[in-house]
Amino acid sequence: MYRTNTCRELTAKDEGKTVTLSGWVHRRRDHGGLIFIDLRDRYGLTQVVFDPKFNKESHATAEDVRPEYVLKVTGEVRKRIEGQANPNMKTGEIEIYINEIEILNESKTPPFEIDQEKDVNEELRLKYRYLDLRHDRMRNNIILRHKMIKEIRDFMDKEGFLEIETPILIKGTPEGSREYLVPSRLYPGKFFVLPQSPQQLKQMLMIAGFDKYFQIARCFRDEDQRGDRQPEFTQLDMEMSFVEEKDVMKVNEDLLIDLTKKFAPDKKIMKTPFPVMSYREAMDTYGSDKPDIRFELPIVDISDIVKNSKFGVFKNAVINNGVVKALLVNNIADWPRGDLDKLEELAKIHGAKGLAYFVYKEGEIKSPITKFLSEKEIDEITKKTGAKTGDIVFFSADEYVTACESLGQVRLECGRKLDLIDENVFAYLWINEFSMFEKKKDGQIDTVHHPFTRPSDEDKKLLESKPEDAKAIAYDIVLNGCEIGGGSIRIHEQSLQQKIFDILKITPEDAEMRFGHMLEAFSYGAPPHGGIAWGLDRLVMLFAGEPNIREVIAFPKDQKAKDLTLGAPSVIPKKDVAEANVKIINTN
Numbered sequence: 370m371y372r373t374n375t376c377r378e379l380t381a382k383d384e385g386k387t388v389t390l391s392g393w394v395h396r397r398r399d400h401g402g403l404i405f406i407d408l409r410d411r412y413g414l415t416q417v418v419f420d421p422k423f424n425k426e427s428h429a430t431a432e433d434v435r436p437e438y439v440l441k442v443t444g445e446v447r448k449r450i451e452g453q454a455n456p457n458m459k460t461g462e463i464e465i466y467i468n469e470i471e472i473l474n475e476s477k478t479p480p481f482e483i484d485q486e487k488d489v490n491e492e493l494r495l496k497y498r499y500l501d502l503r504h505d506r507m508r509n510n511i512i513l514r515h516k517m518i519k520e521i522r523d524f525m526d527k528e529g530f531l532e533i534e535t536p537i538l539i540k541g542t543p544e545g546s547r548e549y550l551v552p553s554r555l556y557p558g559k560f561f562v563l564p565q566s567p568q569q570l571k572q573m574l575m576i577a578g579f580d581k582y583f584q585i586a587r588c589f590r591d592e593d594q595r596g597d598r599q600p601e602f603t604q605l606d607m608e609m610s611f612v613e614e615k616d617v618m619k620v621n622e623d624l625l626i627d628l629t630k631k632f633a634p635d636k637k638i639m640k641t642p643f644p645v646m647s648y649r650e651a652m653d654t655y656g657s658d659k660p661d662i663r664f665e666l667p668i669v670d671i672s673d674i675v676k677n678s679k680f681g682v683f684k685n686a687v688i689n690n691g692v693v694k695a696l697l698v699n700n701i702a703d704w705p706r707g708d709l710d711k712l713e714e715l716a717k718i719h720g721a722k723g724l725a726y727f728v729y730k731e732g733e734i735k736s737p738i739t740k741f742l743s744e745k746e747i748d749e750i751t752k753k754t755g756a757k758t759g760d761i762v763f764f765s766a767d768e769y770v771t772a773c774e775s776l777g778q779v780r781l782e783c784g785r786k787l788d789l790i791d792e793n794v795f796a797y798l799w800i801n802e803f804s805m806f807e808k809k810k811d812g813q814i815d816t817v818h819h820p821f822t823r824p825s826d827e828d829k830k831l832l833e834s835k836p837e838d839a840k841a842i843a844y845d846i847v848l849n850g851c852e853i854g855g856g857s858i859r860i861h862e863q864s865l866q867q868k869i870f871d872i873l874k875i876t877p878e879d880a881e882m883r884f885g886h887m888l889e890a891f892s893y894g895a896p897p898h899g900g901i902a903w904g905l906d907r908l909v910m911l912f913a914g915e916p917n918i919r920e921v922i923a924f925p926k927d928q929k930a931k932d933l934t935l936g937a938p939s940v941i942p943k944k945d946v947a948e949a950n951v952k953i954i955n956t957n
């Protein structure tokens with residue numbers, strides 16, 4: 370028998386018992402004859418003591434033991450002497466006097482310390498992930514993830530959802546990313562692709578009549594790595610029949626509130642029911658389609674004030690169908706120039722050409738651009754923003770999205786610098802009324818969400834005349850400025866689906882080849898339906914208070930999409946490559 374107890378179990382109540390524990394040497398201290406070892410397992414730590422007077426042989430063996438050795442020890446539970454108890458440890462009242470020790474395995478000196486977490490480069494952590502996962506923080510993250518997923522399953526089951534697995538080897542599904550291809554050995558020249566999401570399959574499950582589906586689904590997107598993304602990630606995917614937008618929102622809201630109460634009990638939910646804000650309002654006011662509403666600092670539009678201005682930068686932005694936006698930040702007029710330069714850099718990273726501002730100081734406005742503006746324009750800007758002495762007003766003048774987003778980033782940074790963000794708050798909100806379509810840089814029209822998204826009833830007529838103006842019944846759920854999920858009500862009529870393909874300039878042949886199965890399925894009584902998918906890694910990350918999703922994934926890819934633990938992707942023997950009917954063209 371390896372153990373009678375775990376390393377987090379024994380307390381003063383167990384005094385006098387003989388117990389056996391197995392685990393890793395977390396820390397070892399030699400105190401003039403007595404050797405103390407903190408023995409660690411998944412559950413916690415227990416202090417074990419080797420006293421030559423108690424057992425000479427065990428003590429001698431313990432002398433050779435090093436950190437991360439695996440031990441099995443047997444001994445007697447004793448209460449620690451007065452003043453030696455450790456109230457921070459579950460087992461802190463006791464220690465085990467050891468009379469038998471077996472070294473189950475030795476360990477090389479780990480490449481980084483396990484008993485305390487120091488700043489270690491991530492490459493090394495990922496290469497030795499099995500050691501990194503021994504750190505308390507990482508273990509707790511993985512446990513939290515397990516518990517949250519279990520709670521989700523229980524909740525969904527209670528709500529009548531069925532968990533149904535969908536295949537990993539499929540035909541492409543259009544979520545807008547490049548797909549991972551899997552060559553078919555049996556059908557030379559043909560490929561499976563890995564799902565970007567189970568989108569089409571979950572819609573087919575609605576057609577099959579399952580009514581409420583969910584899945585903890587692995588998704589794959591072969592994108593160049595930007596930001597905090599992973600080539601494979603996990604969604605909570607769901608779909609429901611006979612629902613409207615508000616029905617989907619309701620279940621999701623209930624589940625998020627349940628998770629918050631159980632796993633982030635210290636966080637105060639900012640508002641329930643969660644606020645619902647249109648895409649346009651979010652962009653207009655917060656300069657983001659995933660606004661952090663834990664603090665105010667609203668952006669205002671001053672296009673009307675400056676549309677006839679002598680200041681070309683402002684006037685031309687409006688003439689070219691763009692906008693001029695302004696952001697008031699109180700009491701920062703004495704920020705050093707360097708800080709303002711950094712804000713300008715930030716605005717530029719987000720597409721702005723520069724960042725103009727008014728500094729309201731000593732009864733006047735200091736700014737190189739006031740000389741181009743009329744007194745009336747300046748007064749109106751001051752009035753509209755509400756600026757007073759001590760404040761700064763920042764401006765952006767550009768096409769709509771760039772003007773909003775660049776100033777939105779300045780807003781966020783000011784909020785952070787001014788400590789306006791209450792870290793004890795979880796601010797959930799819904800963003801809806803997205804456009805159906807967007808124009809890509811190459812002039813091509815594409816869907817904002819995906820081609821199965823339903824246009825709003827009022828806007829269906831626009832599909833013929835002005836599809837760019839049509840709104841979708843699509844929604845995103847946002848938490849503290851992070852998008853944690855998105856979904857839509859779907860098209861269930863074959864003819865409407867065909868129309869969307871036409872607008873997207875997908876030829877009937879192409880539509881038939883890529884989505885023929887969907888069009889066909891829609892012709893057998895598809896019910897009205899809709900759904901959503903959450904980025905589960907991101908949600909767990911926010912609950913764990915971690916800065917990136919790799920910290921809550923047991924074996925993530927690195928930022929260059931490599932698996933450093935296993936060393937993948939890797940070269941495959943020529944014979945296997947040939948068998949898969951693949952010819953390698955380029956090895957760079």
Ligand code: ASP
Nearest residue numbers: 566568856857900901902
């Ligand atoms: N399949 C969508 C996605 O992965 C989510 C949805 O529309 O339900 O973003």
